[in-house]
Amino acid sequence: MRWGVILALLLLVVIALFVIKTYEHPSAAQEGLTLYGNVDIREVQLAFNDEGRIQNLSALEGQAVRQGEVLGTLDDRRYRLAVDRAHALVQEADAHLNSLLAGSRHEDIAKLKAEVASSKSTLQLRKSTYDRIVRLARQKASPPQDLDTARAAYQAATAQLQALQASLNLALAGPRTETISAARATLNAAMAGEALAQQQLTDTRLLAPADGIIRTRILEPGDMASPQQPVYALALTRPLWVRAYVDEPNLGQVHPGQTAWVSSDSFPGKRFKAWVGYISPTAEFTPKTVETPQLRTSLVYQVRVFVCNPDNQLRLGMPTTVHILPGAPSVSSHGDPCQQSAKP
Structure with missing residues (x-):
């Protein structure tokens, strides 16, 4: 009975080891598709x-x-000077526009009104003098040159009054709309120049x-x-992906978004979560740097497998093995796939 108990215990140990071995190293049917590639170098x-x-x-x-x-x-010394110059031009254009929008000052309008009133008085005096000289000339009591002088003075006073009245009207009306638009365009151009100088800095x-x-x-x-x-x-290290190749007979087992696992000889027994991100629409000959069980002359399709690398253990160019399980679910399109829980 003692030998029977020992044999039974040994049988149980063998069965347990077989079950553990089978779980850790699934059969070829359970392992699904295995691809070989390298962590892609993007520079x-x-x-x-x-x-x-x-x-x-x-x-x-x-x-x-x-x-x-x-x-x-x-x-950046030249660029800082360019920014200062552009800023000064903006201030100048802004001040000019504000002066146009504000219109004429009250003091300027009052001064013009006073000059118009003075010019009217001068015109009345010149007109009275001219009328008197005209009467004297008709009576032959005044020389002709006095009449010419009085006429010229009267005409000059009339012209001066018209000029002052026009200046007063312009001051009261303010700047033209076109002048304000031109000043605003000048300000916009100066601001654009300042933005360009700032961008260059x-x-x-x-x-x-x-x-x-x-x-x-x-x-x-x-x-x-x-x-x-x-x-x-x-x-570039993010996002990190593995460039692998799948042959035509196994192409139907792979689809974008499918969950995968990546392993490397540098970290035995460790698997990195991954998912299929891209499958090439065209076939190509197997690159010489890729080792697969198939012949070198067989046509394959490039597959880009994104991989999570939280501890930065995978290096660019590192040879890796990609494991895709049959019926593996697709990663969620919401959130970060590397933060989603999944089991092989």
């Missing part, structure tokens, strides 16, 4: 949006940077467009930069 060439001498570069090769982080600056800073890792630092402080000359080569 951005970063350059300043303006020309100038580089004053400072803060990022080094291999450094992780965040979106919006300042990576370098140009010498902002462009003296080089910002990281996304999270990533500096792969190459091409220029150094003191070099001349331009929009055509890259300063950094930035490797």
Whole structure:
């Protein structure tokens, strides 16, 4: 009986080990589709949006940077002077427009009215003198040159009164609508020039467009930069995906949004949550860098599998294996898929 009990215990241990082994390493039918690929390398060439001498570069090769982080600056003295000049032009145009909208000052109108009244009195005096000289000329009691002088003085006084009256009417009416529109357009142009100068000043800073890792630092402080000359080569890390390939017979087992799991030889036994994000609409020959059980000459379709990398353990270019289970559910289109719970 003792040997029977020992044999029964051994049988139970073997059965338990078999069950555990089967759960941890499913059969080929349970494992579903297995693809091979690499973490895709996506790189951005970063350059300043303006020309100038580089004053400072803060990022080094291999450094992780965040979106919006300042990576370098140009010498901005010329650009600051341009902003100050543009701001002064805006103030000048704004003051001119405000003066037109305010119209003539009361003091100016009062002065013109007084000048018109004075001109009227002068005109009456000139007219009286002219009338008297005319009567004397008819009686042959005045020389002809006195008549000419009186007539000229009377005409000059009349013209002066008309000019002063016109100036008073303009002051009372205020500026023309077209003049105000032109002044407003001048102000808008000055404001646009100030915005452009401010944007050029902002462009003296080089910002990281996304999270990533500096792969190459091409220029150094003191070099001349331009929009055509890259300063950094930035490797993007988000979103991270694996570039894999599926052959035509297994293409029907894969669909966009399908849940998958990614594993790497660098982290044995660890699986990274993933999902199928893109399937190429056209076939191509298997790239030589991809190892699959199929022949090299077989046609395959490129598959982009997005993968969650919360601890930044996966590196760009790392060889990986993609596991797609049969009947695996699709990830939700709402929220961050990496925050959604799922089990293999």
